[in-house]
Amino acid sequence: xxxxxxxxxxxxxxxxxxxxxxxxxxxxxxxxxxxxxxxxxxxxxxxxxxxxxxxxxxxxxxxxxxxxxxxxxxxxxxxxxxxxxxxxxxxxxxxxxxxxxxxxxxxxxxxxxxxxxxxxxxxxxxxxxxxxxxxxxxxxxxxxxxxxxxxxxxxxxxxxxxxxxxxxxxxxxxxxxxxxxxxxxxxxxxxxxxxxxxxxxxxxxxxxxxxxxxxxxxxxxxxxxxxxxxxxxxxxxxxxxxxxxxxxxxxxxxxxxxxxxxxxxxxxxxxxxxxxxxxxxxxxxxxxxxxxxxxxxxxxxxxxxxxxxxxxxxxxxxxxxxxxxxxxxxxxxxxxxxxxxxxxxxxxxxxxxxxxxxxxxxxxxxxxxxxxxxxxxxxxxxxxxxxxxxxxxxxxxxxxxxxxxxxxxxxxxxxxxxxxxxxxxx
Amino acid sequence: xxxxxxxxxxxxxxxxxxxxxxxxxxxxxxxxxxxxxxxxxxxxxxxxxxxxxxxxxxxxxxxxxxxxxxxxxxxxxxxxxxxxxxxxxxxxxxxxxxxxxxxxxxxxxxxxxxxxxxxxxxxxxxxxxxxxxxxxxxxxxxxxxxxxxxxxxxxxxxxxxxxxxxxxxxxxxxxxxxxxxxxxxxxxxxxxxxxxxxxxxxxxxxxxxxxxxxxxxxxxxxxxxxxxxxxxxxxxxxxxxxxxxxxxxxxxxxxxxxxxxxxxxxxxxxxxxxxxxxxxxxxxxxxxxxxxxxxxxxxxxxxxxxxxxxxxxxxxxxxxxxxxxxxxxxxxxxxxxxxxxxxxxxxxxxxxxxxxxxxxxxxxxxxxxxxxxxxxxxxxxxxxxxxxxxxxxxxxxxxxxxxxxxxxxxxxxxxxxxxxxxxxxx
Numbered sequence: 001x002x003x004x005x006x007x008x009x010x011x012x013x014x015x016x017x018x019x020x021x022x023x024x025x026x027x028x029x030x031x032x033x034x035x036x037x038x039x040x041x042x043x044x045x046x047x048x049x050x051x052x053x054x055x056x057x058x059x060x061x062x063x064x065x066x067x068x069x070x071x072x073x074x075x076x077x078x079x080x081x082x083x084x085x086x087x088x089x090x091x092x093x094x095x096x097x098x099x100x101x102x103x104x105x106x107x108x109x110x111x112x113x114x115x116x117x118x119x120x121x122x123x124x125x126x127x128x129x130x131x132x133x134x135x136x137x138x139x140x141x142x143x144x145x146x147x148x149x150x151x152x153x154x155x156x157x158x159x160x161x162x163x164x165x166x167x168x169x170x171x172x173x174x175x176x177x178x179x180x181x182x183x184x185x186x187x188x189x190x191x192x193x194x195x196x197x198x199x200x201x202x203x204x205x206x207x208x209x210x211x212x213x214x215x216x217x218x219x220x221x222x223x224x225x226x227x228x229x230x231x232x233x234x235x236x237x238x239x240x241x242x243x244x245x246x247x248x249x250x251x252x253x254x255x256x257x258x259x260x261x262x263x264x265x266x267x268x269x270x271x272x273x274x275x276x277x278x279x280x281x282x283x284x285x286x287x288x289x290x291x292x293x294x295x296x297x298x299x300x301x302x303x304x305x306x307x308x309x310x311x312x313x314x315x316x317x318x319x320x321x322x323x324x325x326x327x328x329x330x331x332x333x334x335x336x337x338x339x340x341x342x343x344x345x346x347x348x349x350x351x352x353x354x355x356x357x358x359x360x361x362x363x364x365x366x367x368x369x370x371x372x373x374x375x376x377x378x379x380x381x382x383x384x385x386x387x388x389x390x391x392x393x394x395x396x397x398x399x400x401x402x403x404x405x406x407x408x409x410x411x412x413x414x415x416x417x418x419x420x421x422x423x424x425x426x
Numbered sequence: 427x428x429x430x431x432x433x434x435x436x437x438x439x440x441x442x443x444x445x446x447x448x449x450x451x452x453x454x455x456x457x458x459x460x461x462x463x464x465x466x467x468x469x470x471x472x473x474x475x476x477x478x479x480x481x482x483x484x485x486x487x488x489x490x491x492x493x494x495x496x497x498x499x500x501x502x503x504x505x506x507x508x509x510x511x512x513x514x515x516x517x518x519x520x521x522x523x524x525x526x527x528x529x530x531x532x533x534x535x536x537x538x539x540x541x542x543x544x545x546x547x548x549x550x551x552x553x554x555x556x557x558x559x560x561x562x563x564x565x566x567x568x569x570x571x572x573x574x575x576x577x578x579x580x581x582x583x584x585x586x587x588x589x590x591x592x593x594x595x596x597x598x599x600x601x602x603x604x605x606x607x608x609x610x611x612x613x614x615x616x617x618x619x620x621x622x623x624x625x626x627x628x629x630x631x632x633x634x635x636x637x638x639x640x641x642x643x644x645x646x647x648x649x650x651x652x653x654x655x656x657x658x659x660x661x662x663x664x665x666x667x668x669x670x671x672x673x674x675x676x677x678x679x680x681x682x683x684x685x686x687x688x689x690x691x692x693x694x695x696x697x698x699x700x701x702x703x704x705x706x707x708x709x710x711x712x713x714x715x716x717x718x719x720x721x722x723x724x725x726x727x728x729x730x731x732x733x734x735x736x737x738x739x740x741x742x743x744x745x746x747x748x749x750x751x752x753x754x755x756x757x758x759x760x761x762x763x764x765x766x767x768x769x770x771x772x773x774x775x776x777x778x779x780x781x782x783x784x785x786x787x788x789x790x791x792x793x794x795x796x797x798x799x800x801x802x803x804x805x806x807x808x809x810x811x812x813x814x815x816x817x818x819x820x821x822x823x824x825x826x827x828x829x830x831x832x833x834x835x836x837x838x839x840x841x842x843x844x845x846x847x848x849x850x851x852x
Contacts, residue, residue: 239752
């Protein structure tokens with residue numbers, strides 16, 4: 001169990017996780033600009049971030065959103081996966097480069113600018129954007145910042161990048177795992193619009209072990225499927241979701257099993273960080289579904305619970321309104337046309353049985369116990385710069401089918417979420 | 427365009443809609459009780475409502491939730507559709523009789539009590555429950571109230587029932603339509619947990635025209651499909667959703683077309699009332715999808731927009747963050763594996779083009795115009811006893827497919843929704 005009592009404590013821990021693997025450099029730069037789409041008195045601030053390999057690598061991988069209106073960096077990134085080698089990724093926050101008249105050209109121009117400054121082909125870089133959808137990138141201002149960005153590359157830490165890619169995130173997120181003779185270090189941003197098949201989530205992984213390109217791609221896809229794709233904050237999948245991994249190979253080879261374990265450790269922990277950081281959230285909800293008839297049904301049930309606004313608001317209020325959990329399961333299975341016999345379902349919250357053999361199992365004492373449990377699992381105010389603890393509200397659904405257990409994580413729903421999203425752009 | 431400047435004005439209008447069709451009587455009674463599942467200092471209040479036919483009718487129809495954990499009244503109601511005749515429905519608010527140890531027996535006992543008091547078979551009545559899921563009905567206290575309930579039957583107005591079935595509803599809902607030589611009068615309750623395939627929605631329709639039982643059933647199903655099933659407040663479908671219709675036949679026959687038109691008018695208007703009453707809502711969002719490849723896809727796109735928490739919160743804040751609309755469409759179609767070429771989509775908000783030919787069409791002037799439009803479509807505070815107006819935020823999605831237009835209605839998402847649902851039961 002992890003807990004922090006101050007931002008300083010959290011940042012100390014983060015610093016220890018943030019050392020860049022061998023063969024990587026990182027830098028950030030600030031940009032100020034006036035958007036074309038809104039009249040403002042003061043310019044807006046944007047951050048550019050660069051993660052660059054010292055030498056081009058053939059071992060790189062990417063997983064992208066399934067949204068049908070992907071951003072230009074996603075479209076470009078899918079193509080660039082076919083290239084023989086890559087040198088890294090250029091990231092901006094504040095505006096997500098999606099469906100604008102020259103979005104593709106804008107992304108290419110920026111990477112050409114980066115290539116010119118570093119002396120390599122622009123096509124060897126990936127781009128990633130996050131922020132407001134529908135606005136155009138301030139390309140001139142961004143290009144002007146690239147020389148300073150490249151000049152600032154350093155080999156010691158990914159922490160400035162973890163900060164610079166944040167949008168509504170309350171705290172930077174970095175995780176690391178040892179693997180073979182080296183390490184995997186990952187950072188991610190994302191706090192809302194989080195739903196399976198990636199969040200508005202940008203995630204960048206660097207490792208200094210040597211791994212075959214195809215193996216890295218398969219293992220990244222598998223690990224994303226079992227981590228980032230099993231969290232859900234508000235059921236919205238963004239246009240720009242991107243996870244990229246690069247391997248420098250400096251620290252020798254690693255077994256496939258070790259790689260898988262390391263990727264899952266880093267991505268699973270980052271997924272937890274993202275849910276804990278859910279916009280305005282006050283609880284993490286962790287639903288475990290055991291004995292569904294197949295994995296997809298188990299995941300569907302878990303998501304139905306963590307996505308139900310009624311479950312989310314009840315948990316937010318520390319109210320063990322467990323009827324809503326059962327109703328969410330019945331709603332999902334009913335709409336999906338899946339058979340489900342209420343007599344074959346058991347539901348627990350915090351280990352306490354609340355439904356079995358077709359009936360609720362509630363009494364005044366249990367209700368009181370569950371209220372206290374919910375209170376203890378939460379945090380009272382919004383997150384201010386660090387996650388206070390990693391406790392979560394455990395909901396177990398046990399069915400009589402044969403599928404192995406699956407787990408889905410989500411956040412509660414608070415007033416702060418609504419406020420944050422009611423005028424995100426102002 | 428309807429608008430009201432005071433509760434009194436609204437209630438005057440409602441009184442004029444509420445006259446009971448010939449052959450019907452209605453009554454309400456109050457019950458006070460201590461729930462077994464929570465220790466309380468003060469008893470809780472529950473209302474009983476009765477809609478009764480003066481003579482049993484063979485012409486009655488019901489549509490129920492598809493939730494896999496239906497309440498006992500739903501299970502009972504499905505069976506009772508097969509009976510030759512019905513005499514009406516007994517309704518309670520406060521507790522939804524779902525999955526308790528004796529829920530089925532409780533519902534039957536109450537209807538037996540009602541039968542004993544009225545001198546008919548208990549099996550000729552339907553039951554309906556709405557409120558907290560998971561708690562047991564206070565059967566003894568409810569039975570004790572039945573004699574008073576029956577004694578209070580009157581033939582003039584359905585308005586007391588419209589009030590008594592409310593839970594978190596801000597105002598009572600009654601709609602009427604003339605049909606043939608008679609009328610259809612309907613009332614509904616529902617303000618949250620509203621999603622296609624019925625809301626936590628109880629809806630009761632009374633008509634004094636004569637209609638064949640099978641025709642009434644087919645037409646009720648069709649009209650529910652095109653009204654109540656096209657609204658969505660929070661994507662939760664309840665365990666107790668029920669729509670019942672009874673025809674007394676006192677005013678002669680009616681053509682099928684007229685019946686359909688009348689049912690759709692009443693149910694469509696009630697659906698609008700429910701969305702307008704969405705818990706904490708400040709805007710109604712009305713999405714029209716034209717040219718989808720089929721009706722199901724059109725409805726899916728419409729629901730994806732009105733269910734997106736990010737769209738809902740932006741509308742709530744009068745923020746024309748239209749990128750979220752496009753993203754919601756892309757998210758839905760991407761996850762559903764449906765092809766959708768961004769270049770073939772046009773999106774308008776309030777008649778203003780915001781996306782076409784693959785690109786956002788935004789500028790500072792449009793943003794300002796749309797902010798004003800959103801502001802004008804909303805109401806500032808929570809609803810207090812009456813709906814101020816029936817304006818809605820119009821979002822049009824135009825695609826290049828062949829399906830006829832479909833429309834879906836939903837509400838925005840406000841802090842008040844969260845507060846209301848964070849401890850609904852306290």
